[in-house]
Amino acid sequence: MNVKKNLAAATMLAGTMTALSFMSAGAAQAQGALVMYCGVQEEWCRAMTTAFERETGIKVSMTRKSAGEVYAQVKAEAANPRADIWWGGTGDPHMQAAEEGITEEYKSPKMGELQDWAVRQWEQSKSRTVGIYSGALGFGYNTELAQSNKIGEPKCWADLLKPELKDEVQVADPNSSGTAYTLLATIVQIMGEDKGFEYLKALHKNVNQYTKSGAAPAKAMALGETTAGIAFMHDIVTMVVDKAPVKVVAPCEGTGYEIGSMSVIKGAKNLDNAKKFYDWALTADAQKLGAEAKSYQVPSNKSTPIPPQAPKLSDIKLINFDFAKYGSSAERKRLLSKWDNEVKNLP
Ligand code: PLP
DSSP states (O other): OOHHHHHHHHHHHHHHHHHHHHOOOOOOOOHHEEEEEOSOHHHHHHHHHHHHEEEEEEEEEEEEEHHHHHHHHHHHHHTTTOOOOEEEHHHHHHHHHHHTTTOOOOOOOTTTGGOOHHHHHHHTTSSSSSSEEEEEEEEEEHHHHHTTTOOOOOOOOGGGGGGTEEEETEETTTOHHHHHHHHHHHHHHOOOHHHHHHHHHHHHEEEEEEEEEHHHHHHHTTTTSSSSSEEHHHHHHHHHHOOOOOEEOTTTBOOOEEEEEEETTTTTTTTHHHHHHHHHTTEEEEEEEHHHOOOEEEEETSSEEEEOSOOOOOOOOBBOOOOHTTSSHOOOOOOHHIIIIIIIIIO
């Protein structure tokens, strides 16, 4: 047997197979693929992916990341975008991406079905991002640990500074997490910038960990790993629904909220499919999947029933959150670097 000849033939065959697999990947792409970056809870991301694939036959490749991480990735890939659609996560990095022109203008035929706040997000971003859900920020506590640590019943942002809560508060890092950036922007809007940063520095003394993802503190509270946690109220409700000994608090001083958003990536290789997903994701039926996946935000399509478990926005003292200002590229960068310099690196 001529080993050299066989090797040459095998190499040729491998080359042909590689070429064929490239061709078939290309063909699959042309027929129906969609690359999605997803900013909500993994369970909801998967439910959306499966339902869209079933309905359209389009194959979805989904990656879940926190809001700030998706933004960083979309920006890094802007010259040769890998993703087609960015679905979910807080609106601020979507707004920043819109301003920086790394997402695409699009007007869906479904716009007329949406709540005013969702349309306003689209108008403020010059048609580059749209509201898909809304939810208020708050905090929660593990009732068993609260009793053993004798912290009483915290009701206000100020209560999280109690010395009894030293190393007992968990919150995410605002660089990666949209939830934690919403906290930063909320505190600055409620207290003013100087007093707000004083508050965040004092809070730092009680923080046991800055997590990457915004919902992680809610899970840690449920598992008894931290007494208190700051998160979106709907993420804490998920733990309560799962019967964890956790109480949800709408802070007495008032609180901020998010407009979870969706954007088409500029230069998307599967642009038509990105638009198909966008239109579908705004329908009442697609938005019902949130509650089915135990995510209890307020949906943006007026006909989607608000899940009974969703914290009632009308019962919460919501601030008049300035989404345009706190989603602007300059303000977001400035606040994040100030937080890094003045809060995160404190002992
Ligand atoms: N989970 C849910 C259900 C959300 O609505 C959001 C924000 O939109 C997040 C998580 C935020 O994730 P992160 O703070 O990790 O960016």
